Amino acid sequence: MRCQRFLQYAVALLLGWSAPAGGASLYLYPLAAVPSGVTGETAPTITQETGTGAPTGHKYYVVNFANTVTSCAYLSTVLPKEYVTSEAIEPTITWKPSASGGGQAAVVSVQLGCFSPGSTVNYLTGTLNGSPTTGEDYAGNAHVLTERSPALTVTSTGCDPGDIAVLRFCRIGGDANDLFTGVYQLIRVRLRY
């Protein structure tokens, strides 16, 4: 390890290059999503869709967030050893409107929390860091991917390498600004750290 660190510094000195701080990403996909069981929230469904591109019939999974209700899902991953303690983690949501529905916006809420193995925090009752963010505006074109990082940076206070990071992602379908009348389908979540 010492040798590795030394080599990195040595190469940086020689080339005049400095490694960017962080900059790596973790990706989470629909099959890793767990629908919320919180009272008052609608659990999104995870379904398999059949695409129409060539070759015909390719399959993919989506997490369906309904209109007019609050529906949430949880995704979790382990922060890698390269993660720097308490460094901000920025989520980016990739999703698309389903084939039906109109309107130009869906409102989202994103929260993040970390849980350390061996800590005294109860995994089931621990709170998530950061605050919900609303008002994200997505284009409403059927099946066309949209991607947006929440305007409010999700902080990662208390996160350490090796922690289990839990992301809570909701569509606030009943919000006055949520104008899309159909289902939004989650394709991917990116966690940049």
Next chain:
Amino acid sequence: MRRHKFLGGVLIACWIPTASWAVAENFIRLGGANMEDGFGTSMTRVEVAGTGQSILLARFLNGASCGLFHITIPDNYDAGRPEMDLILWGYADQTGGTIEFTTKMGCVGVGENYHTVSLSSGGSVLTWVGPAIINRVEYIAGRTDTVLTETGCTATEHAMVEICRTAGGTNTGTFYLIGAEFQFPCGASDSCNTP
């Protein structure tokens, strides 16, 4: 100059134990359990229980069948070099013969229609010489130079990689895919060296 010689020694001394950090973000490794239904006849995810282990694998019966991996093109991917090396790990329950695989790939980014994305072929056929010992884990043809000529891929895009066992091989057994590794070229910058 003296510093360069010194660094050369350091490089030699450190290269082997530190080789892994240099390409941290250029590898994507997925287990067979992450494989999803493909086109037409699909592989099947099965739990295989041995006497000392149990694992979820992607099973390809003798004949033609496909599965799909969903991955994300790495941040530092160099779109000017549209290639990707693919390594498959697995085993067969029959010895001898050959097992052949083909690959296809498609990418889709923001503003593009996810539902109608097409996958293009262009990857070379991977021909794996059937094993001498059944159920022994091996690389498929070692590190192949499968070049996927899909030219539309850019960094951070969502990619679908289809892997099909063809009916062309002569091994009569079932193939179990344990995992796959996707290796992308580094970009022009030194970002590949980011630990």
